[in-house]
Amino acid sequence: MDTIFALASAQGKAGVAVIRLSGPHAHRAAAALTGGDLPPRGIKLRTLRDPDGSRLDDGLILTFQTPASFTGEDVAELQIHGSTASVNAVLRSLSEADGLRVADPGEFTRRALENGKMDLTQVEGLADLIDAETEAQRKQAQAILAGKLGGLAERWRRDLIRAASLLEAVIDFADEDIPTDVTPEVRDLVSGVMTDLKREADGVKIAERIRTGFEVAIVGLPNAGKSTLLNALAGRDAAITSEYAGTTRDVIEVRMDLAGLPVTLLDTAGLRDTEDYVESLGIELARKRAEAADLRVFLAESPEELGVPMQDGDIQVLPKADLREGSDGGISGKTGQGIDALISQISYVLGGRSTSHGIATRERHRIAITKSMDSLGSAMTVLESGPDLYDIAAEELRTAIRALESLVGRIDVETLLDEIFSSFCLGK
Numbered sequence: 001m002d003t004i005f006a007l008a009s010a011q012g013k014a015g016v017a018v019i020r021l022s023g024p025h026a027h028r029a030a031a032a033l034t035g036g037d038l039p040p041r042g043i044k045l046r047t048l049r050d051p052d053g054s055r056l057d058d059g060l061i062l063t064f065q066t067p068a069s070f071t072g073e074d075v076a077e078l079q080i081h082g083s084t085a086s087v088n089a090v091l092r093s094l095s096e097a098d099g100l101r102v103a104d105p106g107e108f109t110r111r112a113l114e115n116g117k118m119d120l121t122q123v124e125g126l127a128d129l130i131d132a133e134t135e136a137q138r139k140q141a142q143a144i145l146a147g148k149l150g151g152l153a154e155r156w157r158r159d160l161i162r163a164a165s166l167l168e169a170v171i172d173f174a175d176e177d178i179p180t181d182v183t184p185e186v187r188d189l190v191s192g193v194m195t196d197l198k199r200e201a202d203g204v205k206i207a208e209r210i211r212t213g214f215e216v217a218i219v220g221l222p223n224a225g226k227s228t229l230l231n232a233l234a235g236r237d238a239a240i241t242s243e244y245a246g247t248t249r250d251v252i253e254v255r256m257d258l259a260g261l262p263v264t265l266l267d268t269a270g271l272r273d274t275e276d277y278v279e280s281l282g283i284e285l286a287r288k289r290a291e292a293a294d295l296r297v298f299l300a301e302s303p304e305e306l307g308v309p310m311q312d313g314d315i316q317v318l319p320k321a322d323l324r325e326g327s328d329g330g331i332s333g334k335t336g337q338g339i340d341a342l343i344s345q346i347s348y349v350l351g352g353r354s355t356s357h358g359i360a361t362r363e364r365h366r367i368a369i370t371k372s373m374d375s376l377g378s379a380m381t382v383l384e385s386g387p388d389l390y391d392i393a394a395e396e397l398r399t400a401i402r403a404l405e406s407l408v409g410r411i412d413v414e415t416l417l418d419e420i421f422s423s424f425c426l427g428k
Contacts, residue, residue, distance in 0.1 A: 001023055001024065001073070001111075002023055002099070002100075003021060003022065003024055003026055003099055003100050003101070004021070004022055004023055004100070004101055004102070004103035004104075004107055005020065005021040005022075005026075005029070005091070005094045005100055005101075005102065005103060006019070006020060006102060006107075006108075007020075007087060008020040008077070008108075009082070012084070013082060013083060015081075015082055016079055016081070016082050017079070017080055017081070017083075017086070017087045018077055018079055019077070019078040019080065019087070019091065019094070020075065020076075020077050020078075020103075020108060021075065021077070022069070022070075022071045022073050022074070022075045022103075022111060023073055023100075024073070024099075025097075025098075025099045025100060026073070026074045026075055026076045027040060027076055029099075029100055030061055030063065030076035030078065032097060033048045033049065033056070033061075033078070033090070033093065033094075034046040034047065034049075035047075035049055035053075038063055039063065040063060040065045040074075041063055041065045042062075042063060043060055043062045043063075045058070045060055045061075046058070046060075046061050048078070048090060048093075050089070051093070056080075056086070056089050056093060057080045057081055057086045057089070057090065058080075058081075059079050059081070060078075060079040061076060061077075061079075062076065062079070063075070064076075070108065070112055071108055071111040071112050071115060071117065072111065072112060072116065072117045073115065078090060109123055109126060110123075119147070119408040119410075120407075120408055120409025121150045121153075121407065121408055122146075122147055124144060124362060125141050125143070125145035125146075126141075126145050128140065128145075128361070129141035129142065129145055133255075133257065133262060134257045134260050135260035136210050136260045136262070136354060137210060137262060140207065140211060144361060148359050149359040149360060149365070149408075150408045152196065152200070153404050153405075153407050153408050154408070156193045156196060156404055157401055157404050157405065159189045159192065159193050160189070160190070160376075160400055160404070161401060162189060163189040163190055164394050164398060166182040166185060166186050167182065167186060167390040167393055167394040168390075169182075170182055170387055170390055171391050171394065181387075183383055186383060186393075187380065187383060190379060190380055190383075190397070193400075194373060194376050194380075197369050197372060197373045197376070198373065199358055200358040200359060200360045200365075201366055201370055201373065202356075203356055203358030203359075203360065204357075204358065204360050204361065204362070204363070204365060204366040204369075206354055206356055206357040207358055207360060207361040208362060208363070209353075209354075210261065210354055210357060210361075211361050211362075212262070213255065213262035213263060214261060214264070214295065214350050215263075215266060215292070215294050215295075216263055216265050216266065216293060216294065216295045216296070216297060216350075217266040217268055217289055217295070217296050217297070218230060218266065218267055218268065219271060219286065219290045219296055219298055219299070219306055219308055220271070220298065220300050220306065220319060221270050221271060222269075222270025222271075223270065224299040224300065224320070225299060225319045225320050225331075225334075226267050226270070226299055227252070227267050227333075228333030228334060229299065229331065229339075230252065230254060230265055230267040230333075232333040232334075233254070233265055233333075233339065233342075233343070234256065251266050251268055251269075251282075251285055251289050252266070253265070253267075254267075258343060258346060258347045259347035259351060261347065261351065261354060263346070263350065266289055266290070266293060268282075268286030269282035269283045269285070271287065271306045271307060271308065287307070287308060290308050291308060291309075294350070295313055295314060295346065295349060295350065296310070296314045297314075297315045297316075297317065297342070297346070298316040299317060299318075299319040299331070300316065300319065303316055313353070315345055315346065317330060317338060317342060318330035318331065319331065321335070321337045321338055322335045365407060368406050368407040369403075371399075371400075372400040372404050373400075375396045375397070375400035375403065376397070376400045378396045379393045382396065
């Protein structure tokens with residue numbers, strides 16, 4: 001396998017930059033930069049020089065020996081000063097060394113997967129952790145990276161293998177003196193797995209929202225103060241406001257962190273009948289986005305007048321409270337009245353929903369889990385017909401096991417790998 005190298009820290013000026021090497025020549029290449037041998041494992045402060053002996057920089061050299069490294073290979077990390085010139089000089093020197101090449105995006109993590117240091121769900125968890133912007137996203141990604149979903153999948157797989165082996169023992173040794181009524185134990189094993197799978201499948205939508213962000217749509221009549229409210233919530237002028245109705249034509253999105261949850265606020269066109277073709281397009285888009293959002297904030301006396309049905313958890317507030325007398329329960333983006341209460345209410349509703357999420361976070365996870373559940377359902381149906389159909393039930397169990405193996409990347413995932421790793425940076 002090639003020895004690869006790349007900048008593992010962010011591009012640009014910094015106090016420290018980290019350059020990572022992995023592969024059979026990683027230690028040799030690191031030693032060449034220091035002009036001498038390095039211990040196979042440890043940390044040393046050294047002066048780095050190019051092949052001509054010119055000084056490149058001072059830095060710490062960390063070495064890890066196979067298999068006790070992130071990739072499972074010999075690894076060296078160079079911690080140098082984070083100037084662009086210093087980083088480029090060291091990278092240029094490494095590129096001229098024999099047997100080394102620049103890593104492809106995500107190649108370090110891919111090698112960790114191929115060498116059994118991570119499963120596919122942990123790879124996805126690492127990608128999510130790098131992208132995490134809120135506390136909820138960080139916690140969710142850490143759970144996946146720690147192997148919780150892979151651990152669940154392995155436990156389910158182990159129970160199903162036990163169930164299948166019971167059925168196959170009866171099939172293979174039908175003439176022997178062994179108990180043939182294994183149905184109760186198999187049923188208990190399969191039922192337990194199906195209960196877990198259903199819980200995870202039901203929680204994927206919320207878990208995926210924590211990963212990608214909840215959408216909250218602000219809807220109302222023209223000039224109800226939607227854009228002013230969005231600007232107040234965002235703390236900046238994200239949307240144009242004016243006294244003229246129909247100013248907002250497109251959906252304006254602002255991403256926020258509310259109580260640790262990722263939330264995208266949507267400012268939509270005012271809902272009304274209009275003969276203006278461009279405005280009508282914006283209104284139609286507003287209705288679609290509002291109906292598809294996770295939560296809607298209605299700025300209206302009565303939500304029914306907007307033609308967008310209220311759903312469970314939706315919030316209604318009276319608009320332009322600054323122009324009303326006795327406007328309890330109203331809101332004003334101009335004065336800030338009711339803003340804190342609205343933020344608390346949105347956070348409460350979305351926080352309550354987020355408690356029902358499981359460990360599975362992606363549509364890929366849901367598909368694999370659903371396939372396994374379908375096969376288990378078929379196995380349970382066949383199982384009730386007795387030992388004569390145990391072979392069919394066993395095959396359904398094997399199909400369910402293969403679906404779970406695809407979840408953690410053991411089989412049938414080659415087509416996914418390029419897409420997954422292309423989202424990683426070069427040094428990861």
